[in-house]
Amino acid sequence: MINKSLKQLGQALAAKDISSVELTTLFLDRIARHNPELNAFISVDRDRSLAQARAADARLASASVAQPAAPLTGIPIAQKDLFCTTGWKTTCGSKMLADFVSPYDAAVIAKLRDEAGMVTLGKTNMDEFAMGSSNETSWFGPVKNPWDMAHVSGGSSGGSAAAVAARLAPAATGTDTGGSIRQPAAFCNLTGLKPTYGVVSRYGMIAFASSLDQGGPLATSAEDCALLLNAMSGFDARDSTSLDRPPEDYARALEKPLNGLRIGLPKEFFNDGCEPAVMAAVEAAIAEYRKLGATTVDISLPNSHLAVPAYYVIAPAEASSNLARFDGLRYGYRAPDYDGLDDLYMKTRAQGFGAEVKRRVLIGAYVLSHGYYDAYYLQAQRIRRLIAGDFAAAFTSCDVIIGPTSPTTAFKLGERTADLVKMYLSDIYTIAVNLAGLPAMSIPCGFADGLPTGLQLIGNYFDEARLLNAAHRYQMTTGWHERMPEGI
Amino acid sequence: MKWEVVIGIETHAQLATVSKIFSGAATAFGAEPNTQASVVDLALPGVLPVLNRKAVDCAIRFGLAVGAKVAEKSVFARKNYFYPDLPKGYQISQFELPVVQGGGLTVQVGGGDAAYEKTIRLTRAHLEEDAGKSLHEDFHGKSGIDLNRAGTPLLEIVSEPDMRSSDEAVAYARALHGLVRWIGICDGNMQEGSFRCDANVSVRPVGQAAFGTRREIKNLNSFRFLKEAIDYEVQWQINEIEEGRAIAQATVLFDPDRGETRMMRSKEDAHDYRYFPDPDLLPLVIGADWLERVRGELPELPQQKRERFQRELGLSAYDAATLTASQEVAAYFEATVAVAGAAQAKPCANWVMVDLAARLNKEGRDIANAPVQPAQLGGLIQRIADNTLSNNIAKKVFEALWNGEGATADAVIEQQGLRQITDSGAIEALVDEVLAANPGNVAEFRAGKEKAFNALVGQVMKAAKGKANPQQVNALLKKKLAG
Numbered sequence: 001m002i003n004k005s006l007k008q009l010g011q012a013l014a015a016k017d018i019s020s021v022e023l024t025t026l027f028l029d030r031i032a033r034h035n036p037e038l039n040a041f042i043s044v045d046r047d048r049s050l051a052q053a054r055a056a057d058a059r060l061a062s063a064s065v066a067q068p069a070a071p072l073t074g075i076p077i078a079q080k081d082l083f084c085t086t087g088w089k090t091t092c093g094s095k096m097l098a099d100f101v102s103p104y105d106a107a108v109i110a111k112l113r114d115e116a117g118m119v120t121l122g123k124t125n126m127d128e129f130a131m132g133s134s135n136e137t138s139w140f141g142p143v144k145n146p147w148d149m150a151h152v153s154g155g156s157s158g159g160s161a162a163a164v165a166a167r168l169a170p171a172a173t174g175t176d177t178g179g180s181i182r183q184p185a186a187f188c189n190l191t192g193l194k195p196t197y198g199v200v201s202r203y204g205m206i207a208f209a210s211s212l213d214q215g216g217p218l219a220t221s222a223e224d225c226a227l228l229l230n231a232m233s234g235f236d237a238r239d240s241t242s243l244d245r246p247p248e249d250y251a252r253a254l255e256k257p258l259n260g261l262r263i264g265l266p267k268e269f270f271n272d273g274c275e276p277a278v279m280a281a282v283e284a285a286i287a288e289y290r291k292l293g294a295t296t297v298d299i300s301l302p303n304s305h306l307a308v309p310a311y312y313v314i315a316p317a318e319a320s321s322n323l324a325r326f327d328g329l330r331y332g333y334r335a336p337d338y339d340g341l342d343d344l345y346m347k348t349r350a351q352g353f354g355a356e357v358k359r360r361v362l363i364g365a366y367v368l369s370h371g372y373y374d375a376y377y378l379q380a381q382r383i384r385r386l387i388a389g390d391f392a393a394a395f396t397s398c399d400v401i402i403g404p405t406s407p408t409t410a411f412k413l414g415e416r417t418a419d420l421v422k423m424y425l426s427d428i429y430t431i432a433v434n435l436a437g438l439p440a441m442s443i444p445c446g447f448a449d450g451l452p453t454g455l456q457l458i459g460n461y462f463d464e465a466r467l468l469n470a471a472h473r474y475q476m477t478t479g480w481h482e483r484m485p486e487g488i
Numbered sequence: 489m490k491w492e493v494v495i496g497i498e499t500h501a502q503l504a505t506v507s508k509i510f511s512g513a514a515t516a517f518g519a520e521p522n523t524q525a526s527v528v529d530l531a532l533p534g535v536l537p538v539l540n541r542k543a544v545d546c547a548i549r550f551g552l553a554v555g556a557k558v559a560e561k562s563v564f565a566r567k568n569y570f571y572p573d574l575p576k577g578y579q580i581s582q583f584e585l586p587v588v589q590g591g592g593l594t595v596q597v598g599g600g601d602a603a604y605e606k607t608i609r610l611t612r613a614h615l616e617e618d619a620g621k622s623l624h625e626d627f628h629g630k631s632g633i634d635l636n637r638a639g640t641p642l643l644e645i646v647s648e649p650d651m652r653s654s655d656e657a658v659a660y661a662r663a664l665h666g667l668v669r670w671i672g673i674c675d676g677n678m679q680e681g682s683f684r685c686d687a688n689v690s691v692r693p694v695g696q697a698a699f700g701t702r703r704e705i706k707n708l709n710s711f712r713f714l715k716e717a718i719d720y721e722v723q724w725q726i727n728e729i730e731e732g733r734a735i736a737q738a739t740v741l742f743d744p745d746r747g748e749t750r751m752m753r754s755k756e757d758a759h760d761y762r763y764f765p766d767p768d769l770l771p772l773v774i775g776a777d778w779l780e781r782v783r784g785e786l787p788e789l790p791q792q793k794r795e796r797f798q799r800e801l802g803l804s805a806y807d808a809a810t811l812t813a814s815q816e817v818a819a820y821f822e823a824t825v826a827v828a829g830a831a832q833a834k835p836c837a838n839w840v841m842v843d844l845a846a847r848l849n850k851e852g853r854d855i856a857n858a859p860v861q862p863a864q865l866g867g868l869i870q871r872i873a874d875n876t877l878s879n880n881i882a883k884k885v886f887e888a889l890w891n892g893e894g895a896t897a898d899a900v901i902e903q904q905g906l907r908q909i910t911d912s913g914a915i916e917a918l919v920d921e922v923l924a925a926n927p928g929n930v931a932e933f934r935a936g937k938e939k940a941f942n943a944l945v946g947q948v949m950k951a952a953k954g955k956a957n958p959q960q961v962n963a964l965l966k967k968k969l970a971g
Contacts, residue, residue, distance in 0.1 A: 084534045097533065104527055106534055204534040211767035239536050240769050318767055321566050324577020325531040329633070345570055368568070368762035377764060 001026055002167040003484070006075055006224040009170060013060055013074040020060065020074030024053040024119050027076050031122065031168045034488055037149065040162040042081050042140050043088045044122035049076070052119040059117050072231055073117030078169035080160050081123035082130060083109050083215070084204040092206045093126040093138040093156075096326045096333045096352035106204020107236045108173060108215050116231035121169050125159030128354045129323065130177055130208040132156050133426040135184075136417055137356040144413070145187060146485040147451055151410040154184030160218045161188040166488045171219040171228055175205060177212045178311055179406070179430025182442035185218055186405035186454020189444045189483055191471060192218045193225045196461050197437035198243035200229075201236030207322040209315035210241075212434040221481050222443065222471035226251035229464060245462070253465045254472040259293035261470060264398030268304040269429055274407040277448030282404045285445040285455045285474065289402070292473055297398050301390040306383045307432035308424060313367050313380035314435070319357075320364025326352065388436040395460045400470050404429055405442040405454030429456055439464045443471045444480040452483075489730070490694040493722050494702075495657045495687055496649035499664055500642050501674040502618065502682040503546040509617050509641035510537030510580060517680050521623070521634035529639045531575035536768050539564075543641040546673035547587045547615050548774065548782040550643060553671050553789050554610055556591025558779055562614075564769045568762040572633050573620035581644075583763040586614035587772060593647075594791060595663040596809035597656050603806045608660045609648040615772075616642050643673065649688065649699065654718040658711050661685055663790075665711075666813050670790055678709045685714055689721045691729070700725070701735040705742050705749055717742035721749050793818055801825065801833035810841050816855045820844075820862050827866025828873070835869050843886060860889045868897035878958055881906050909956045912964070915948075918956065919964045922947045933969055941965065 001023060004012065012018050028046050035041050056074035063069035079085065082092045084102035091097045105113075112118045127137040135143040135158025143158040145151040146166035153162040157174030161184030164172050174181040176194035185192030193216045200215040207213060217228035229250045236242045265286070270279070286296060328334035328348030335347030353361070367376035394401060406426055416423040433440040438458055445455035455474075459467040475481050508515055511528035528535045551558040565583035591610040596603060620638035622631050645664065651657045665683055668674040676683050685708045690700035705721060708714045720742075725735055737755040742748070788796075790812040797808040811821045817840065824836045844865065848858060868885055871877045877885060877897075885900045894900035901907055909915060922944060923930055929947075932940035948961045 082534075084532075090533065092533070100533070102532065102534070104532070202534075203536055206533040207768075209767075238538060240538050241767075317764060321568050321578050321762070321764070324568060324570065325533070325575060327570060327577060329572055330530060330575060331532070341572065365568075365762060368764050370760045370762075373762075373764070 002030070002170075004170070005221055006072060006171060006219065006227050009075050010071045010073070014063070014069065016060075020053040020056040020076075020119060021050060023074065024049055024076045024121070027121055027169055030166075031163075034166055034168055037144065038146060038162050038166055038168070039141050039143050040125055040153075040159040040166065040168060041078070041122045042091055042093070042125050042159070045088055048087050049119055049121055052113065056117050056119055070115065070117050070231070072112075072227060074119065075170060076119040076121040077112060077228075078121045078124045078160055078163045078172040079109060080157050080173050080175055081126055082175060082206040083173060084206065085109050085120065085123065088120065088123045090123065090206070091140070092130070093128040093140060094353065094357070095139040098139060098333065100332055102204070104204065107201035107238065108232050109204065111234065112173075112231055118231070124157070124163055124172060127156035127158065127180075128357050129206070129319070130156040130175060130180055130213075131319070131356050131360055133179070133183060133423055134411070134413075134416065135159065136413065137354055139354060142413055145410045145451075146488055147189065147410070150412055151451065152187065152413055154187035154406075154410060156180040157184050157192075157218060161185060161190055161192075164188070164190055164218055164220060165485060167484065171217060171224055173215060173232070174218045175208075175213055175215050176430075176434065177208050177214075177315060178434050179427040181216050181218060182430050182440060182454065182456060183406050183427060185442040186444075186456075187410035187452065189452035189481065189485075190218050190220060191222050191225050191441065191443050191475075191481055192216065193229060193441045193464065193467070194433065194439060195229060195233065195464055196243075196439045197434075198241050199233045199439075199462075199464070201234070201239045201242050203236055203238040203242075207318075209318040210322060211318060212311075212315060214434070222441070222468045222475055223251065223254055225441070226254060226465075226468045226472075229468075248465065250465050250468055253469040256469050256473075257293060258289065258470060258473050261289075261294040261400065262398040263289055263294050263296045264299040264394050264401040265296055266299050266301045266304065266394070266401060266403060268301050269403030273425075273428065274404050275409070275448070278404050278406070278408060278453045281446035281448060281453040282402075282455055285478075286402060288474060288478060289470075292477065294470075299394045299398060299401070301387075301394060301432065303383065303386045303390050304432055307387055307435055308428055310380040310383035310387070311427075311431045311435060312363070312424065313376050314384065316360040316364035317368050317377055317380075318364070320361045320368065323353075323357065323361055328352070384435045387432050391432075391436045391438060391458075391460075399460075399463075399466060401458040403456050405456040406430070409448050409451035409453055433458055437461070439467060441467050441471055443474065444483070445478075446480055447483075452480075491691045491722075491726050492694045492696075493652055493654075493718075494649045494690045494692060494699055495651035495654075495718060496702075497647045497651070497657060497660060498686040498688070499645045499661070500618075500684050501645060501668045503543050503641040503643055503673055504675055505540055505542040505546065505641055507540060507542075508639035509540050509543045509615065511639050513639065515640050517677075519636055521632065521636060523636065525620075525635035525638060529575065529635055531577075537580060537766075539769060539772065540641060543615055544587070544772065544774070545782055546641070547613065547643055548779060549671045549673055549786060550613055550645070550668065551588035551591065552779075552783055552786055553667060554588075554591035554593055554613075556610060556613070557589040558774055559585060559587050559589055560774055561585065562587040562772045562774075564615075564766045564772065565763045566766045569759050571619070572631065573622050573635070573638065575620070575635060575638060579617060579619065580766055580769070581616035582614035585771075586612040587774070588613035593660065593663055593667065595656075595659040596806060597659040599806060605805060606650075606656060606659070608650045608656075611646040611648055613643050613645040616644055618642050643668075649690075654715045654722070657687060657718055658715050661711055661714055662813075667790060670815050671786065681709060684709050687714060687718055687721075689718055689725070690735070691722060691725045701737050703735065703737065703749075704739045706739055706752060708742060713742055713744050716744070716747055717749055720747060724749065787815070790818075797833075801830060803833060803837055807834075807837045807841065811837060814855075820855050820858070823862030824866045824869070827863050828869040832869050832873055835872065836866070839865055839869060843883070847886075847890060859892065860886065864889050864896060871897050871901065875910055875957060876901065876908055877906065878908055878954070881908065881954060906955065909952055910960060912960060915952070915956050915960050916964055918948050918951045919961065919968055922951060923968060930969065941969070
């Protein structure tokens with residue numbers, strides 16, 4: 001059961017080969033056994049998960065041919081711990097919210113449970129407030145990579161990625177602000193999808209950088225991601241940036257042959273910034289695509305080198321404001337001793353936030369300050385428009401852009417915590433996508449020194465179905481995505 | 489040295505929407521603390537704002553009413569600062585691109601012969617959310633926070649520094665107060681804080697082009713305080729300068745008990761609000777359709793009504809301004825004229841502005857609850873016009889109507905026998921009687937004492953129980969005394 005796709009699990013549940021309670025128990029047992037070492041989950045509540053599983057079983061029991069249950073009914077899923085959940089704590093990986101229980105459910109949580117009938121397995125570890133690329137900024141400790149316990153699982157959705165890679169969950173939710181779904185997917189041999197900005201509701205997703213954040217699925221295959229996106233997406237009037245578009249079936253084009261698909265290869269992604277072993281895997285994948293009938297075209301994204309600097313202005317600026325609500329007054333951590341209001345604010349935030357969060361809040365406050373706003377924030381917004389323009393120009397000559405997801409495989413725990421620029425460059429290929437608001441995926445494309453490598457596919461706005469199609473056809477012929485870490 | 493006062497006013501008008509500007513929670517005043525605060529108002533993690541269209545309608549109404557440009561695209565921005573009654577740690581406001589740009593308000597300053605009209609230009613008006621309230625009583629050394637008000641929609645209306653006296657400032661504030669109520673976007677309740685003014689005050693030597701350094705007086709919630717605060721502040725600034733001290737830019741509070749302004753914070757303490765466009769909200773785009781719909785829903789505006797009253801009814805600018813102070817007053821006046829006839833517009837204006845206003849004031853009622861209906865007053869004025877009533881008797885009839893002693897003026901006149909005597913034969917008989925009975929007064933008058941004439945008029949009116957037509961009495965007396 002732990003190696004079945006979501007489609008297969010759905011069929012098994014519908015056929016009563018297994019119940020949701022049995023399936024959920026199976027994964028809860030695996031979590032109990034392996035999580036102490038992996039640290040992928042922050043909160044697990046067996047009784048609550050099993051209660052949801054019983055509800056799903058009741059739905060399955062009352063389903064009929066005329067009125068079948070939703071396709072994912074009864075399948076367990078792990079939720080990144082920045083989606084607000086009633087019942088489970090929602091910590092966002094921070095001491096600030098270490099004991100916070102939300103009185104309401106995020107849109108994604110409610111949709112997956114109430115509409116799709118899925119079962120929440122627990123809440124997964126993450127970089128504090130999603131600020132990190134290695135899951136090492138979590139107040140709850142780093143997550144280990146199931147492929148090699150000495151290595152990071154990536155970030156910020158590192159807990160979700162490790163959980164699915166170790167098959168502690170069949171799938172998980174993640175969020176991606178600068179690569180936080182795609183980079184951990186690449187590091188853990190998973191398929192991850194960051195949708196077009198506005199496709200998945202941000203209501204109830206604790207904001208890091210509002211104009212960049214987007215929820216999406218982490219799973220073992222493109223097909224699973226398509227099914228999950230069907231369940232997660234949709235207009236939500238509570239999110240003003242949610243897009244009011246007719247619902248679509250993201251799995252509709254999975255099987256379409258790739259003949260005539262034009263793949264753009266940006267020269268800026270194929271330089272010596274990428275480790276040769278990773279590049280070799282990417283080149284092999286491109287060769288495979290040519291075999292599948294795709295053509296390749298050399299393109300340029302000339303402002304790519306500006307993406308990381310622009311991102312590290314815009315994201316901290318928004319974060320500095322988004323995180324102002326964590327002041328110790330209404331919920332969350334409050335410093336035990338303080339002298340007056342200002343001292344309460346300062347001590348609470350000094351003690352409640354970790355170093356990376358504080359660093360970004362400071363950077364953000366700085367770039368928005370009087371006298372610096374034009375030079376930093378406005379300049380970064382101009383770069384953002386240039387980057388979006390680069391992609392728009394590129395998509396006139398290609399359908400999908402391909403390159404590496406990350407310049408390296410999963411690095412060692414602790415290796416980059418002292419070298420932040422190197423840490424930030426881990427997202428050098430993923431960040432531009434968020435600045436432009438485009439959909440993108442990372443899919444497994446081989447191994448380097450025993451660690452997985454990721455291939456990034458970037459699509460035009462609302463082209464998720466085409467990306468999933470390109471990913472699925474590749475996965476049908478290669479099988480990298482079916483590889484599992486040993487020993488778990 | 490002669491000093492010129494320069495005043496600009498920022499006004500926060502709470503918009504009369506049912507729900508908040510970015511959440512579905514109710515905006516009603518006076519509920520138990522924190523019972524009207526949704527997850528959005530509490531700024532729980534993960535919540536997002538959604539703009540209330542009705543608040544935008546209000547802003548458009550205002551923009552159209554003051555002849556401003558309603559921006560096709562305006563942007564919500566975050567104003568960042570920490571305070572316990574600001575749950576998100578930022579206020580959603582508009583900064584660089586406000587929804588209403590420019591416009592102006594023509595106001596009537598002063599009364600009587602000294603009255604004059606002045607147009608105060610507006611800089612802008614923008615939408616924003618109100619903060620909650622900090623409650624410092626009843627918590628034994630702690631402060632309580634009530635977030636019911638958090639997220640209540642506000643329109644912040646900013647004037648140009650066009651006012652040159654506290655009277656002009658009050659005239660502007662009153663006209664603005666009248667306008668926002670007139671167009672139905674704000675209930676204008678100043679006690680409850682629905683309409684509050686900040687005054688930016690500076691002084692400069694007469695003739696100097698550059699403005700002096702201003703100080704901002706915060707949160708003035710009555711017209712009286714606005715005037716007192718400005719008058720105090722102006723005198724204080726003049727004294728400072730004349731004693732050789734420079735004015736430093738500052739924010740001050742007015743203490744109504746002591747009649748003084750006192751320092752709240754200096755420019756050095758001013759916040760850097762780190763404004764930036766709110767990424768949770770898209771730019772507000774107001775198309776021609778939206779604009780035209782709201783334009784179609786607007787009532788006749790006070791300025792238009794004022795001009796019409798002057799043009800069609802021949803009222804003075806002062807009367808027209810007074811009668812358009814609120815929709816209620818204007819409606820009452822127009823309904824009175826509808827009965828009395830347009831030719832009686834001036835007496836109608838006087839009755840509404842003087843007699844009715846005084847009577848309402850005495851009982852602390854507002855015009856909507858006047859016991860005398862406009863049709864009743866119009867009927868009364870008709871009886872004055874056709875000489876059935878003298879002005880004095882008319883006041884008695886008005887009082888009777890006020891006390892519910894009759895349904896119409898005619899009914900009161902009939903029941904109480906108040907019809908004016910206009911039969912010249914009957915009046916002549918009374919005049920003859922009085923002249924015969926008061927030879928002393930007659931002699932005095934003939935000796936040149938004008939006062940004696942008034943005494944004789946009084947005697948005739950007394951004999952007629954006040955009902956004789958005064959003009960006829962005057963004319964007959966003059967004729968007889970001359971003869």
